[in-house]
Amino acid sequence: MTYRAPVRDLAFSLTAVAGIDDLAATGAFPDYDGDVLNAVLEAAGQFSEEVLAPLNRPGDLAGATYANGAVTAAPGFADAYSQFAAGGWTGLAAPASAGGQALPKALELAAFETVHAANMAFGLCPMLSLAAIEALEAHGTEHQKTAYLPRMVSGEWTGAMCLTEPQAGSDLGALTSTATPNGDGTYSLTGQKIYITWGDHDATDNIVHMVLARLPDAPAGPKGISLFLANKFLVKADGTLGDRNAFRPVGIEHKLGIHASPTCVMQYEGATAELVGRPNEGLAHMFTMMNAARVGVGMEGVGIADRAYQHALAYALDRRQGRSVWTGEAGAPIFDHPDVRRTLSVMKAKIEAARAICLSTGVAADMARHAATPEMRAHWKGREDLLTPIAKAWSTDAGVEIASQGVQIHGGMGFVEETGAAQFYRDARIAPIYEGTNGIQAMDLVGRKLSQDGGASAKAVIAEMKATLTDLGGLYSGKPIERFKTAIAAVEDATLWILDRKADPAGAADVLAAADAYLKLMGDVIGGWMLARGALAAKARLTAGDGDPAWLEGKIALYEIYAANVLGHASSRLAAIGQGGDLLKRMGREALGV
Amino acid sequence: MTYRAPVRDLAFSLTAVAGIDDLAATGAFPDYDGDVLNAVLEAAGQFSEEVLAPLNRPGDLAGATYANGAVTAAPGFADAYSQFAAGGWTGLAAPASAGGQALPKALELAAFETVHAANMAFGLCPMLSLAAIEALEAHGTEHQKTAYLPRMVSGEWTGAMCLTEPQAGSDLGALTSTATPNGDGTYSLTGQKIYITWGDHDATDNIVHMVLARLPDAPAGPKGISLFLANKFLVKADGTLGDRNAFRPVGIEHKLGIHASPTCVMQYEGATAELVGRPNEGLAHMFTMMNAARVGVGMEGVGIADRAYQHALAYALDRRQGRSVWTGEAGAPIFDHPDVRRTLSVMKAKIEAARAICLSTGVAADMARHAATPEMRAHWKGREDLLTPIAKAWSTDAGVEIASQGVQIHGGMGFVEETGAAQFYRDARIAPIYEGTNGIQAMDLVGRKLSQDGGASAKAVIAEMKATLTDLGGLYSGKPIERFKTAIAAVEDATLWILDRKADPAGAADVLAAADAYLKLMGDVIGGWMLARGALAAKARLTAGDGDPAWLEGKIALYEIYAANVLGHASSRLAAIGQGGDLLKRMGREALGV
Structure with a gap:
């Protein structure tokens, strides 16, 4: 099983959901258009498939090594890195003044999904370079920008x-x-x-x-x-x-x-x-580039999840066991058993939701820099700030969950290292931890990002979700509509409740007790919103006869899968949000018997 | 950090929740009483702590080895096994005629939790012996029972x-x-x-x-x-x-x-x-002992979860970061941060729920053999059959989830192998796979166990849950009551819906599409029921002045934690249960773009 970069899905998410074409309208990306988007994704995908993916398992086995005060990269990694640098991949979104290609960050994020998916250990190297580049670009002296930045953008360092x-x-x-x-x-x-x-x-x-x-x-x-x-x-x-x-x-x-x-x-x-x-002011300087690094880690979660999904899907199409209730075939591919199909479908739905959340965060970051007016830039900055902890935490939690399901689909073979599924399960586990643990992300969301503008950014998202809900009436009826409606109401209730508790000096512990569930609620529902917009776009393309009909129908079904299997969590998140700090305080050392 | 067998919690779960004392009333266990229960758990716990736990990490590092057609156990394991056999641990619940101690299976399960927690790789060896003993006991010839059984019960083979x-x-x-x-x-x-x-x-x-x-x-x-x-x-x-x-x-x-x-x-x-x-009839013979093996695997899930929880709790009490919103202390133990406390509390609540589900399954199995009348035995057999797939799947899913949260609590250190948390995350992953994958468990539940008696066993559980709900009014008011009530209603709706779809020849795919969510719903709600009964028992002991008040108060709070963080899932499970087979069928190869 080899990795196949999901170029078509990535392009769909960028254009039909994340709204990357709004960026072109700002005039800030003269070199960007739809052809460039496709060319970049194709080329990145090909590099990830052909150069990086084959090194993934050998890299896991050999590892990087340390001896005598120096580290040696795993076999093949230094050469792959040279090719990566030579391809100009580090400079995709860097300023032209430093030798970059000045393309949107959102496109760079999409290209990097394929890098992380193909070889997460490799992807960290350029990802950390991007963070350092961002810090220097924002805060470096002219000398630093002249002396160091071009050589980092080129990938030389x-x-x-x-x-x-x-x-x-x-x-x-x-x-x-x-x-x-x-x-x-x-x-x-x-x-x-x-x-x-x-x-x-x-x-x-x-x-x-x-x-x-x-x-x-x-x-x-x-x-x-x-x-x-x-x-x-x-x-x-x-x-x-x-x-x-x-x-x-x-x-x-x-x-x-x-x-x-x-x-x-x-x-x-x-x-x-x-x-x-x-x-x-080092901490503040660090945090100016932390948003970018965090959405980058979110994209790692998406990448590893998609890799695990592809691996499991290939196995499910190949492995034959039992009789299918659909086809009647004995020795049917396990893909044709409903429980396996359900697992894979929910994996796919969560991947597309997480991808769209991360790419939308990227578009918001680009707009925050380049939108026409200060008001618009402030609006988009608020959107970027709100979405960043969600993109980081929700996507990386999804990465771990989906990698675990990927092992499960393989049955006993999934537990055998040479199958490969286990590596994704191991690799995925770091992403919820670094660049601020997901608990820290949740605290950042409720403690800062939500309230810094009095809740305006969250309320703007809620208003847009309601507009999508209205549009959705033209595509679905019944449950898929009701579930989104209930979920939006839960977001609204939870948001107002947290803003209220946050305004009360005695409410700090209540807000912190709610943090994790609130972030998960936001991720669940915003993810559903993204898939709903994807479904609407797919419907429009179907009507226009633009694209593969079966695949576009799949986008419409995918939202329904998500609505049935994920959006329903909204009410349980709401219960956890309201649990209050006092209840947790009662779970002290003596109560736990330690 | 060393493992501490949760003897007090195990005894509480067996006596206050699973109802092990009902077994004594059957007269089938003349050697069993409360003192024996405590003595067995103390001794098993001590053996697990002192002999098995220290071998866990060395065993992970060295592994068992294969060479020239023979396997060598990891260093120290053969000696530990000899001690295990000499202690009579394999024969705890085996018949006296084969040299066993003829104690309840439920007590054996509880003792084995400590074995699995201390050293899951070790525990598999006697666990597989128990399965083989059970098969021979049920289906062996007199010669086989005479020639082989005593030497398996003694642990010699x-x-x-x-x-x-x-x-x-x-x-x-x-x-x-x-x-x-x-x-x-x-x-x-x-x-x-x-x-x-x-x-x-x-x-x-x-x-x-x-x-x-x-x-x-x-x-x-x-x-x-x-x-x-x-x-x-x-x-x-x-x-x-x-x-x-x-x-x-x-x-x-x-x-x-x-x-x-x-x-x-x-x-x-x-x-x-x-x-x-x-x-x-080999497959049927195998399945007569499969129930026992499956609840044993469920207990592995509980054991590894408790080990991961203990490890994370010890770290959270030791690691100091940031200022606590409760104590105001700078450099406070992270245990005093609400999000960490929440994580640990939910871990603990799920462990106690899973433990009680498994031990109740064990008691049901014992009652199915030893209850006074054929009607009672049939009733308990139905209960055992219904609970077994839930005990296996829900507990092992909890094991993976809790082991993952255990890594997370450790932050960066959790991802470093020598910390130990990562091993639990790796070890835990097998339990949802073997002895019938959790998907198979879910299909067994909806396809056979639920409907084999026309739903009578499920309806009996629902009736008992309603009785507990009534009792709960004396302990809580508001949310903790409402959440259980809503959850029971979801179980009732889902059960009737599945029985209805199952009766329709065209409903097979709908039932299979619902299987996973139905099993999870049953586990969530039955787990809550178990904790509610624990809380009621704790209240009674508090009133009677019987036991450590802070710890008993902890049992009362634990149900509330569970109600706020887990019971709310009931409505989302209900949504997934009703998704239908046709929706999944639409997610075919073309829709997924493969």
Whole structure:
């Protein structure tokens, strides 16, 4: 079984659901049109299928290796990375001034889905570069942008994000790495960072580390953190590489999955570093690019889910057991048994929902930068902010769930490593954890993103969902309509309830107790909304005779699958949202018997 | 972090929820009383904690090994097995005539939870012996019961169940292994079996294989399968071991988890075998013991879930990040953050629900054998049949989900193998697959167990749930009552709908499309019922001043946690139950674009 990039589905999601063509109307993407979209997805898909997918299982088996203060990428990965860089894939959405192609971020996200699906461990390397590029682009000095950015955009160098310390994970305010001025404008960086993805490797000549640390006079806590840049090899004035900088990996983690992605413990021992942005504003600088990284991780969830789905579907079409209730065939493909068909259909529906949520977040991010007026940019920024934690958490939870179902479809073979399904189950498990755990995403949603504009962004989404509900009356009747209507009402109730509890100083624990269920509710219902819009678009294309009718009919059925199997959760999410902090407080140590 | 057997919770579940004391009233267990219950659980717990738990991670790392046609157990496992056998643990519920202790199966199940939790790979070895013992006890000849049973009950020999072939997994009717009469009452067994758990090892002198195969004149399909017994070493008339029999492992699988449990490919090459039970009734004979094996697997789900929960709870009490909204403490244990507390509380609630479902299934099985009248035995048999697929599937799905949440609670550390949480996530994944996949369980529930008595067993459960609902009015008001009421109504609606569709010849696909959601609904609601009964019992003990008040209050809160976070799913399950087969049929190859 090989990976097949879902080019047609990706193009459909971008154009029919996420609204990428609205971007063209801004005039900010002169090089973008529908032909470019298809060409980019085709080429990315082909590269992912032919170069990256074949390295996935060997990379899992061999892993990246550490010895004597250096990391060696898994066999074949350095060469694949060279091809990736040569293809210009790192620069898809980077500014032309830095040598990028200045295409929409949303298109880049779609292209990267195929990379993550083909080889999640590989995809992390350019994904972290993109995050570093984004940080430098937003906060770097002119010198930094001139000296480093083009070589990161070209893929000649990679980037790494260095935040976590042993005592400072979700609570970055607790970090203790220090940066002392050297008197020449540079700083001397000291400390240990953990979980540094692709923090060291042999695939490029240089690696740019973006590191959070404290200046000597910095206040305690989150307001005393600054952002620094440290090159693995010092860069001379003429751009050539000089001495090795004073930092190195001291080990890599032995992990559940993504074995070919080295997760480094990095030691900085007076490393030469440059300040990026303003002193003591490092955390804020980091967060400006965190949105992009988070939706990127959401896309990883989509990619690994689609890979697991494809693998399971191929098996279900091939494996024959029992008599089909539909065809009467003895020794029928298990695909023709309703329970297997149901599992695969719900997997597919969730994948398309998650994909559309992530790509819509990408379009919102592009619009937030490029829409015509400040009001429109603010509107889209609000949409991006609201959708980002949902895109990250809901999609990565779906990734784990779907990878688990992928194993299940295979029966006993799914538990055997050489089948491949188990790797997806292992790899998928990291995505709900990094770039802010999904619990942190939920707290970010209810604690900040929802209320920062008084709920305006959420209310705008609710209003748009109601408009779609009206349109849906032309396509369905009965249950598929009722379920969406009930689900929208649940979102409305929950949103108002949380805004109300948030306004009450005594309501903080209630809001936090509701966080997870509220995020899941939003994901479930917004996902349904995306599929509903897809169904409406499919209907329009069918009417216009534009596209493969059976496949377009599939989009119409897919919403119904989702409505029957997912939208119904809305009422249970509502129950959990209202459970209140006091109930959880009662579940203390003594109640649990510890 | 070491494992602590939840002796108090197990005893509570057996006595306050599953109703084990009703068994004593049958007079069938003269050696059983409350003191014996506590002594057995204490001793089993201690053995699991001290002998089995320390071998869990080393066993994962080293695994069982295969070389030159023989399997070697992971280091320390053979010795641990000898201690297990010497402790008499295999014979807890076996008949006294075979050297067993003739205690209730339900108590044995509870004791085995601690074995599975401590070391799931180890637990499979005696669990498969129990299944083989059960099959021999029910269908063996007097000779077989005399010659083999006592040595299996004592643990001197282990048993293996040999069903699956490459082309015959869920569809055992497709198996092709053959058994030819030798003319002396024995048979010559030929064929290949896969996924044979502990099919070979070096922990005992002999292994008894229970093998499904076809007689030469057997009809095709499931009605031509017979059950055979083949000893690894032939047993002479005086009971001593003779020649090596003509079967051997030809390899073991490289699996996602339970590395210390050898999963063998077995080759039988004219092996000497004995018929067990009647010719061509092998599948039925196998199924008489399948109920017991399935609830045993359910208990594995409970065990691995509790292990993952304990591991995550210990981490949450230890790991300090951020300020608690409850205590105001900076650098608070993450246990004092509502979202972490919620996660752990829901994990705990599901574990106790699953445990009570499995133990209630065990009590029903005991009552089905030992209740006073044929009517009562039939009633309990119906209860056992109904609960068994739910106990197996719901508990093992919970095992996977809770093990995944256990990883999540650990954040980045959860993804690092040496933390241990990842092993539970890997190990847990097999339980929804073997002993009939959870999809097969769901089909068994709606296709057979629900309707075999015209729905009488399901209706009896519904009536009892309504009685509990009435009692609950004395303990709670508002939401915790309403949620249970709504959930019971959903079970009632769904049950009647499925019985109705099942009565319609055109309804077969509708029933199968509903199977998974119906099983999940039943598990969710019966689990809530169990916790509600636990809460009522806790209240009674509180009133009587009998037991640790904080812990008993915890049982009362736990039902409320479950009602808010799980019972609400009932309405969404109902939506999925009604989706119908036609909708799934529309999701064909073309619709999916393959």
